[in-house]
Amino acid sequence: MERVVRVVRVVRVVRVVCVVHVLLLWSLCTAKHSEYQGTVMTYYPLITHQNTSVTVQVRFKSNSKSCIVNNYYCPSEGCYRISYKKVTVDRDLTTEFCQTESVWTRTSPTNAPMLMKLFPYNWISSTVNRALEAKASTLVELRSRSDTGQSNASPQTTILPVYRVSWNCPSNIRLLTFDPDGDRVRCRSADKSRDANECEQCTLPSVLRLTPSCSVSFSSSSSSSVGLHAVELMMEDFPTSDMVLTATDGAQEERSTGDPISRLAIQFLLSVGSAAPSCSPGMYLPVFVKPTPQHEDHIYSVVSETLQIYIQAQARESTISDVLFSGPSNMTKAKSNGQYVLSWAPSAAELGKGFAVCFVAEAVHGSAKFHSEHRCVVVHVRNVPDVNGSSPVRSSSLFSLAFILLYEYFC
Template sequence: MRVPSNCQRNINLLTFDPDGDHVQCRHGSNSYECSTCTPPSVISLSSSCSLSFSPTNSSSDEGSYAVQLMMEDFPRQTITLTHDSGSIVSISTSSSMSRIPVQFVFKVDPAAPSCTAGEYLPRFLPPTPEHGAQFFIDINEMIEINIRAEATQSVITELLFSGPVNMVKNSSGSGNFTLRWTPSVSQNDDKESHPICFAVQATASSSVYQSELRCVIVRVGNIPFIATPSPPPITCK
């Protein structure tokens, strides 16, 4: 992920828990979670998993930074878990149940002539889905995500994306892209929630510019709701 040094950029990481647990982010803090664990000085992180970069006039801030985060889920009420061995453990709302690493490179580029989206920095246009949008499909049903962007002072060159391994990207002219994917039983896609993230990249002379990051969720199995914990404590086996 990259941003010109003179442009404000807010990055809302995709957080999703189908059980309705509360999701938070923090910087990695030990050798199991990060390497050289000092957080990047150029960005700030909120517990709600939003990253913020503020413009800087110092060229010394330009360069690449390793972002090493941990995403954790917390119960919305105290719950009781019973293991197969018969042991019982109580988990409060301040104790995380699981955690996953989120790691990427954040690059601060030289200043752009303009920070207005749609000029040098690509701007998304309809019918591009909004960040956090959810799609519900069945197994063996193809989903097609149409992405459109514009940049009047730079040339859009590519769509950067992450998603299921067999997702296919197509382009139908500058700034027009399509992502297609068909979930299958053989890939264990059924009853799973699959994140898809994307950004559009453009160039002007030797400079590279990226749009904002957007992520969507594809839920396979047509379950159009997010489960929430019931009021009383929950016992799981």
């Protein structure tokens, strides 16, 4: 009898704990935090099963002040999460921003397109362009392509949460536009007339200009631009020749060179600071020096071996304080002999894929902070070493399941 009473008490305690967790989850689902600083999502198709279901790996970066994950959801039927991993990528030394990467592996009964939408959050307060509720969406296109015979893969890119510029110094941010299928990649401003979930502001800040080739240029004529600006962009891939997309039920759709295949949300903050004493690169604004890779370099890594990317910057009148980066999960950063080293040991799950890594050098002079140019590289994962040996790298030989299930059930 005493044992039965104990069991009953344990069951009651478990019930109370479950209720507390459910209430906590509900508050997480319904509350809108005001730390949103941007996002980017990319995807790779993994396998088409014999029963016509498709497994795809979706990676999305979440930018916030305190490492909050800005989740997406899939409103279309048949979009199921089968595994989930969240890792902090990088955060600055003064906790002004943090970036996490979440990796979802999902299986859908068909290869029909999936529209992923951002859960409702609020942009960080006090943006110059008065951004409020954050909206973002990504179209995951998985139908088979007639030109490759495989499901479409999205462009591979990434962004930092915040890009710093001085209001008196024109600058340029070149986004990475690598496409695994060899498609032509173009960027545009987010437009709610195309999809109501693409954006909240839906207008590019007046101090920015965007080219179709995904170059974002900054220019300002006065200090009134000082502050944080929310930036909402879309990246799309276009076939280089006419082709056909085929669904698992046999339905087909033609795509010309002017028709986008997939679309990705790219959102970040532009931080415009006070005037720099000089806009000459290498004075206050840091510049990269060897052995730092060049923008859009292709670097080759080997499964289970540690890849190391060496980055070095200098400035005459300011002090290099950090290198900020965005890359794949589990990439780490360390400083050694005046250089910053990004290290990553890809797993077998990354074999055959290309991953975006972007970085800037940050320098300080008094209370002012300055960023270098924005550089990105593509890291390709192979099972054999690069025979050329010309890359500027060196090689050397969770959420709990219960929490995920409860979150999906109640959210």
